[in-house]
Amino acid sequence: MTTLQTVFAKARAENRAALVGYLPAGFPTKDGAVAAATAMVEAGCDVIEIGLPYSDPLMDGPTIQDAVHRSLTNGTRIGDVMRTVEGVAKTGAATLVMTYWNPIDRYGPARFARDLANAGGVGTITPDLTPEESGVWLQESKDAGIDTVFLVAPSSTEDRIGKVAKICTGFVYAASLMGVTGARESVGSAAEGLVARTRRHTSLPVCVGLGVGTGAQAAEVAAYADGVIVGSAFIRRLLDAPDEAAGLASVRELAAELAAGVRR
Amino acid sequence: MSLTEGPILTAADLAGNGVYGDDPDGNGKFGVFGGRFVPEALIPALDEVAAEYEKAKTDEEFLREFDHLLRTYAGRPTTLTEVPRFAAHAGGARIVLKREDLTHTGAHKINNVLGQALLTRRLGKTRVIAETGAGQHGVATATAAALLGLECVIYMGAVDCERQALNVARMKLLGATVVPVTNGSQTLKDAINEAFRDWVTNVDRTHYLFGTVAGPHPFPEIVRDFARIIGVEARRQILELTGRLPDAVCAAVGGGSNAIGIFHAFIGDEGVRLYGYEAAGRGLESGEHALTLTAGSVGVLHGSRTYVLQDEEGQTIESHSISAGLDYPGVGPEHAWLKDSGRAVYEGITDAEAMEAFALLARTEGIIPAIESSHALAGALKLGRELGPEATILVNLSGRGDKDMGTAMKYFDL
Known part of the structure; x- marks a missing residue:
């Protein structure tokens, strides 16, 4: 079994959803990102997505844009992303990299896949890589032994869900709503239907992201999804904290709340 | 000129005859360039736009309506103007301008905007969003939205809002909401990011009225086809004026819509050289330029594989140009394809060269061009000296310079 398969099998055995946390590398600092992710794992995250900061994050909302901008200003490079992974x-958590396609394209897909595998990373999530353009990446990921995760959205047709699900390994990322990343008052009502539609095309776990930020929302999503993905809410905690120690404590507290949520 | 004079726009005018092998393939690729690199959430909307355009482009009713707007609203056909006093500075070569500056709203952008606004209506959508750099596409979009009763939101980099304050006021007057974009470099590329974010959130009722021949498929094809009328007219007109095809066609290239617009009808004419002029800003060595095709590398930006200004890890490098409309670190994929195939040649023009041509055309011919278009004029001056007095050079004067008076006042201390 791959690391991701083990994670989801374990969660299923415990009759709960897995908790997936996101943080960009280099935020709040290079070491601070590792410390924050470690706190998230200790408080109950099963999977960590490390964001690769990119200059043009067109599917991210203001919170992640802000964090990514700070990270790039701190001089975060792909080598730092690998060291963060x-x-x-x-910590033992399954660690993926979430990245727009151009940094991989430019770095060299084969080199990126190899370096990520060597760093202990288990896969990537590539939100702007469509099935039509994914051929090279699927091959390189397979060769390096890492998983490939892609997104489906409420607007996705049956045909598109099928195409995307077919190239996913590890899990399928279901975007809960039409929009950019960011915590919201409520999780989109389209999410549950999308998960159900996705399940008709794959036996892989289906995780839901976008807009989840509280224990109650995590519990709501955990009722129908295999995993709950939280990003902006963690970043918000770090942005709002007066210092690094307070940020870590706050992130730990949120992870514990969410971990309780996915177990409800 | 009477409204009925000249042939009515045909499907072939719009999309060409498809004989040059220059239409994108099923995945929206021009060779290895183009395609779609966007969140999956947007794929259905892109498919919807592509499907509707496929129907529209051969629909008599749509062609008639577009033609009618181009004639009675945009002011087409635009004239050619020969500029001998200006050409005297180009070694005596014959220089002829295609006067897109005389269109309603003052730039070639109106052509694409009217086409896409009609398409928006066919799609049953009630809201348009657009990005704008110099403000010309924003003004054109706000204009078409006012004409067709569509809600309109324009994203514009905060830096551009400042240097093109007049256009911001025009858009507001036309009823559009202008959103200054304060993240990243606060210019066109960031305005595009923000427009995509809006689109993915409001796609059910919104059409992204993309302003240039970049972005994900089908935008490079649609925007080209709606701008193609520039070259279709110019080709007929210059044959009439000079009895032969020009030796060269010159245009400025930022995203590339005015250049594709005038190039496309000439692609099949082997003897006609195509020259695109990018903004060299303060010069290649300064690092402050927008030389995407001449000094960039192949990558992905804003949903399309093309030439990009980027570092060795794929981070976009901020561009620079005195002209907001050319200040963009990407370029349309068809230009990337034309460059690699050798069919078109792309060169850089510095801020200083462009401003010199800007002033020269004003003084010698009484025409104040847009600073964007001045890059093509500066290119034509160089090219004329190279090709000699027997040559005829057609230049796309893509827009007028009214919007640039603030920049000109500062630059020339007027």
Whole structure:
């Protein structure tokens, strides 16, 4: 079994959804990101997505844009992303990289897949890579032994869900609503239907992201999805904290609340 | 000129005859360029736009309506103007301008905007959003939205809002909401990011009225086809004026819509050289330029594989140009394809060269061009000296310079 398969099997055995946390590398600092992700794992995150900061994050809302901008201003490079993955993977959590396609394209897909695998990363989530353009990445990921996760959205037709699900390994990422990343008052009502539609095309776990930020929302999503993905809410905690220690405590507290949510 | 004079726009005018092998393939690729690199959430909307356009482009009713708006609203056909006093500075070569500056709203952008606004109505959508750099596409979009009664939101970099304050006021007067974009470099590329974010959120009732031949498929094809009328007219007109095809066609290239618009009808004419002029800003060595095709590398930006200004890890490098409309670190995929195939040649023009041509055309011919278009004029001056007095050079004067008076006042200390 791959690391991701083990994670979802374990969660299923405990009759709960897995908790997936996102943080960009280099935010709040290079070491601070590892510390925050470690706190998230200790408080109950099963999977960590490390964001690769990119200059043009067109599907991200203001919170992630802000964090990514700070990270790039801090001088975060792909080598730092790999070192972050290495640090987080040591916690034992399944660690993926979430990235727009151009950084991989430019770095070299084969090199990126190999470096990620060597750092202990288990896969990637590529939100702007469509099935039509994914051929090279699927091959390189397979060769390096890492998983490929892609997104489906409420607007996706049956045909598109089928195409996307077919190229996913690890899990399928279902965007809960039409919009950019960011915590919201309520999780989109379209999410449950999308998960159900996705299940008709795959036996892979289906995780729901976008807009989830509280324990109650996590519990709501956990009722129908295999995993709950939270990003902006963690970043918000770090942005609002007066210092690093307070940020870590706040992130830990949120992870614990969400972990309780997915177990309700 | 009477409204009925000249041939009515045909499907072939709009999309060409497809004989040059230059239409994108099923995945929206021009060779290896183009395609779609966007969130899956937008794929259905892109498919919907593509499907509707496929129907529209051969629909008599749509062609008639577009033609009618181009004639009675945009002011087409635009004339050619020969500029001998200006050409005297180009080694005596014959220089002829295609006067897109004389269209309603003052730039070639109106052509694409009217086409897409009609398409928006066919799609049953009630709201349009657009990005704008110099403000010309924003003004054109706000204009078409006012004409057709569509809600309109324009995203514009905060830096551009400042240097093109007059256009911001025009858009507001036309009833549009202008949203200054304060993240990233606060210019066109960031306005595009923000417009995509709006689109993915409001796609059920919104059409993204994309302003240039970049972005994901089908935008490079649609915007080209709606701008194609520039070259279709110019080709007929220059044959009439000079009895032969020009030796060269020159246009400025930012995203590339005015250049594709005038190039496309000439692609099949082997003897006609195509020259695109990018903004060299303060010069290649300064690092402050927008030389995407001449000094960039192949990557993905704003949903399309094309040439991009980027570092070795794929981060976009901020561009620079004195002209907001050319200040963009990407370029349309068809230009990337034309460059790699060798059919078109792309060169850089510095801020200083462009401003010199800007002033020269004003002084010698009484025409104040847009600073964007001045890059093509500066290119034509160089090219004329190279090709000699026997040559005829057609230049796309893509827009007028009214919007640039603030920049000109500062630059020339007027």
